[in-house]
Amino acid sequence: xxxxxxxxxxEAARHLLSAYATGKPVAPIIEEFPGATIDDAYRIQQAQxxxxxxxxxxxxxxxxxxxxxxxxxxxxxxxPDYGHLTESMFFLDHEPIPAGTFLQPRIEPEIAFVLKxxxxxxxxxxxxxxxxVDFVLPALEIVDSRVRDWKISIVDTIADNASxxxxxxxxxxxxxHAVDLRLTGCVLYHGGRVAGTGAGGAVLGSPINSLVWxxxxxxxxxxxxxxxxxxxxxxxxxxQPMAPGDTFSTTIAGIGTVTAVLGREES
Amino acid sequence: xxxxxxxGRVADTLLEAERSRTARTSLAEEWPxxxxxxxxxxxxxxxxxxxxxxxxTVGIKLGLTSKAKQQQMKGxxxxxxxxxxxxxxxxxxxxPHDSMIHPRAEPEIVFVMRxxxxxxxxxxxxxxxAVxxxxxxxxxxxxxxxxxxxxLPDAIADNNSSGVFATGPVVRSTEGLDLALEGCLLEVDGxxxxxxxxxxxxxxxxxxxxxAANQLARRGHAIEPGWLVLTGGxxxxxxxxxxxxxxxxxxxxxxIVLSA
Numbered sequence: 001x002x003x004x005x006x007x008x009x010x011e012a013a014r015h016l017l018s019a020y021a022t023g024k025p026v027a028p029i030i031e032e033f034p035g036a037t038i039d040d041a042y043r044i045q046q047a048q049x050x051x052x053x054x055x056x057x058x059x060x061x062x063x064x065x066x067x068x069x070x071x072x073x074x075x076x077x078x079x080p081d082y083g084h085l086t087e088s089m090f091f092l093d094h095e096p097i098p099a100g101t102f103l104q105p106r107i108e109p110e111i112a113f114v115l116k117x118x119x120x121x122x123x124x125x126x127x128x129x130x131x132x133v134d135f136v137l138p139a140l141e142i143v144d145s146r147v148r149d150w151k152i153s154i155v156d157t158i159a160d161n162a163s164x165x166x167x168x169x170x171x172x173x174x175x176x177h178a179v180d181l182r183l184t185g186c187v188l189y190h191g192g193r194v195a196g197t198g199a200g201g202a203v204l205g206s207p208i209n210s211l212v213w214x215x216x217x218x219x220x221x222x223x224x225x226x227x228x229x230x231x232x233x234x235x236x237x238x239x240q241p242m243a244p245g246d247t248f249s250t251t252i253a254g255i256g257t258v259t260a261v262l263g264r265e266e267s
Numbered sequence: 268x269x270x271x272x273x274x275g276r277v278a279d280t281l282l283e284a285e286r287s288r289t290a291r292t293s294l295a296e297e298w299p300x301x302x303x304x305x306x307x308x309x310x311x312x313x314x315x316x317x318x319x320x321x322x323x324t325v326g327i328k329l330g331l332t333s334k335a336k337q338q339q340m341k342g343x344x345x346x347x348x349x350x351x352x353x354x355x356x357x358x359x360x361x362x363p364h365d366s367m368i369h370p371r372a373e374p375e376i377v378f379v380m381r382x383x384x385x386x387x388x389x390x391x392x393x394x395x396x397a398v399x400x401x402x403x404x405x406x407x408x409x410x411x412x413x414x415x416x417x418x419l420p421d422a423i424a425d426n427n428s429s430g431v432f433a434t435g436p437v438v439r440s441t442e443g444l445d446l447a448l449e450g451c452l453l454e455v456d457g458x459x460x461x462x463x464x465x466x467x468x469x470x471x472x473x474x475x476x477x478x479a480a481n482q483l484a485r486r487g488h489a490i491e492p493g494w495l496v497l498t499g500g501x502x503x504x505x506x507x508x509x510x511x512x513x514x515x516x517x518x519x520x521x522x523i524v525l526s527a
Contacts, residue, residue, distance in 0.1 A: 068459075069459060069461060180518065182452070183450050183452065183516055183517065183518045184448075184450050185447075185450025185465065186450065187448060187464050194466045196467075197462075197465075197467040199450030199452050200450070200462075201452040201516070202459060205459055251448060252448075253448035253449075253450060253464075253518060
């Protein structure tokens with residue numbers, strides 16, 4: 001990497017970090033930095049994560065995005081991506097999340113993996129990945145975009161930490177041996193209304209495939225999925241917009257229920 | 268210009284379009300008086316014509332059971348149409364692509380009725396009490412309207428785009444089965460194209476059954492013992508290309524695989 005490229009990555013990272021700081025979404029990366037590639041985008045993401053860690057935040061896991069046919073259709077892409085989950089992104093079941101936390105949040109139901117053994121690709125198999133999972137939890141991921149109006153290309157979303165926002169984990173750990181991760185059904189409720197349904201296999205054929213993809217994609221970059229880390233494998237439904245005052249819950253058969261509440265705006 | 272439309276002509280026109288595999292334009296646009304009530308009368312008349320051809324009624328199917336489809340069709344409620352024995356795919360029979368216009372596949376939860384169910388006043392709970400068993404379903408719909416471009420009365424008169432259907436190998440009691448959470452993966456040529464759970468059908472497939480019983484009562488019919496009730500597409504319908512392999516995998520109702 002030349003110093004010119006490195007400077008570009010730092011500048012693009014600052015561009016996105018300014019959106020967090022001001023609470024105002026910014027122009028797409030591909031408009032501000034034409035010619036940026038997927039490789040550039042991951043470096044821009046890394047630069048922001050480095051900034052957060054330097055500020056005292058800690059990496060607690062990863063998320064895979066754009067993992068379902070529904071999400072890929074919605075975003076107009078044909079491959080998954082990944083982002084980092086840091087300590088400050090985790091919120092509690094049923095506990096209102098302050099309204100100003102996100103810029104333009106959307107919510108997705110997922111089956112979260114919690115690891116008991118590290119996973120390092122390349123070469124991680126489905127068998128190894130299952131053996132490394134301690135338990136699964138029902139989860140709601142709140143995705144967010146620092147890019148104005150969610151006008152994102154694959155490069156924009158990767159640079160923007162795979163459009164990560166927050167995570168709410170349920171509290172009913174289930175062994176991956178106890179549930180059919182591929183065929184289990186999932187319902188996303190907005191208040192009492194069904195906002196979407198899906199099944200585990202919506203995520204790359206099975207959520208475990210997503211964990212394998214992640215381990216094998218980040219491994220060659222020197223990143224290990226650590227014991228205790230949370231991996232969000234991808235959404236089972238299309239993402240639903242979330243507004244202040246909204247309550248969303250998801251019930252996943254055999255796994256449980258989790259509820260995310262976005263607090264009302266202060267008047 | 269012949270403007271003498273009536274219910275009989277609507278029924279015959281659509282049956283002929285089905286027989287000759289010829290898609291047509293909206294009937295409701297040609298005959299603005301074709302409202303929902305007349306459309307159901309045309310649908311009932313077409314069923315009598317099928318009976319005259321030797322077909323037997325084996326059940327009913329619901330359409331427009333998802334909010335998205337209801338909004339798309341500007342319909343405020345689901346629609347109910349007829350299934351005959353000629354529509355059932357059994358054994359290894361492939362999807363009869365050559366006799367369909369533009370087939371699309373959608374997975375469904377299917378009730379097999381034990382008791383007669385007659386509205387009004389049927390609730391989801393009383394509807395479930397009349398169910399004998401639950402099986403998986405894969406419906407291959409087909410519309411007699413070009414590009415599936417129809418109004419609500421068009422679709423109702425066209426027997427809810429009925430085509431053919433197959434049921435799954437696993438027969439379950441409703442007892443202990445959470446049908447709202449029954450998951451389903453829809454695959455085309457081995458790739459997952461969509462997924463859903465039973466709640467996508469009016470919140471619970473039993474709601475669809477109750478709706479059908481109450482709606483049919485207004486039309487003078489009951490749901491009879493032994494009938495199949497296809498409760499409505501769980502996912503969006505996906506186009507079925509010639510030679511395609513369509514599979515629906517359910518959490519506890521097994522799998523149905525069809526080739527076209």
